[in-house]
Amino acid sequence: MRKVFQFDSPPGQYVADAAVLCCFDHRINMAVREFLKHQKIERADMIVVAGGAKTLASPRNDFEQDFILEQVRMSIRLHGTKRVLVMSHSDCATYGGLAHFKGDRDAEAEHHRAELLRARDLLTVHFPNIAVEPYFIKFDGVWQVNESGAIPLTPVGDKPIDDPRVTPSRESALRSETNRFEKYKGALKSFRSRKEINAWTSELRDEEKRHD
Numbered sequence: 001m002r003k004v005f006q007f008d009s010p011p012g013q014y015v016a017d018a019a020v021l022c023c024f025d026h027r028i029n030m031a032v033r034e035f036l037k038h039q040k041i042e043r044a045d046m047i048v049v050a051g052g053a054k055t056l057a058s059p060r061n062d063f064e065q066d067f068i069l070e071q072v073r074m075s076i077r078l079h080g081t082k083r084v085l086v087m088s089h090s091d092c093a094t095y096g097g098l099a100h101f102k103g104d105r106d107a108e109a110e111h112h113r114a115e116l117l118r119a120r121d122l123l124t125v126h127f128p129n130i131a132v133e134p135y136f137i138k139f140d141g142v143w144q145v146n147e148s149g150a151i152p153l154t155p156v157g158d159k160p161i162d163d164p165r166v167t168p169s170r171e172s173a174l175r176s177e178t179n180r181f182e183k184y185k186g187a188l189k190s191f192r193s194r195k196e197i198n199a200w201t202s203e204l205r206d207e208e209k210r211h212d
Helices: 028-040 064-078 105-126 170-188 194-210
Strands: 018-022 044-050 083-088 131-138 141-142
Touching: 018 028, 018 064, 028 083, 028 131, 028 141, 044 064, 083 105, 083 194, 105 131
Parallel strands: 018 044, 018 083, 083 131
Antiparallel strands: 131 141
């Protein structure tokens, strides 16, 4: 081998601040980097693939989903990750871009919200001891995905925007999360295959939509 570039990197082992699943679209690179700084995430295990969270929520094939789950598993085992950020972004080509939603940004954001929550649920089922945070990247910033309610979403790092549409109260959201956790505990004891897990998360999403 021939050395072609001089750069000193810290050689010591590390504990990851988070594993980050995001798309490889160059347009969002700067937003992701600045957001991680804002979150004080200095040591990130980056999982960068086409579509980001789509690989978990609506994968093209079983291999795609299994590969991402294995990457998260390796981050946990090798670098002690206890936090995972899952991201998707506006105008993502793997979803057909904004054109797929006929230019309707609210419809696009709502679709991504459902996808990101589905990805979060899948990770929570597989790795119940980690915190999973879903985020939607738009060209004006990074938006935190709410459990239920309306678009616009809650911008990260600032106070929530004024939204005249109804969103759940803090107490209601807490009860929802408590109920979700109880469902996870019971479900984890009965699953025998990945297909059963996928079917269960899909049913859970449908149930939540009926209650929204």
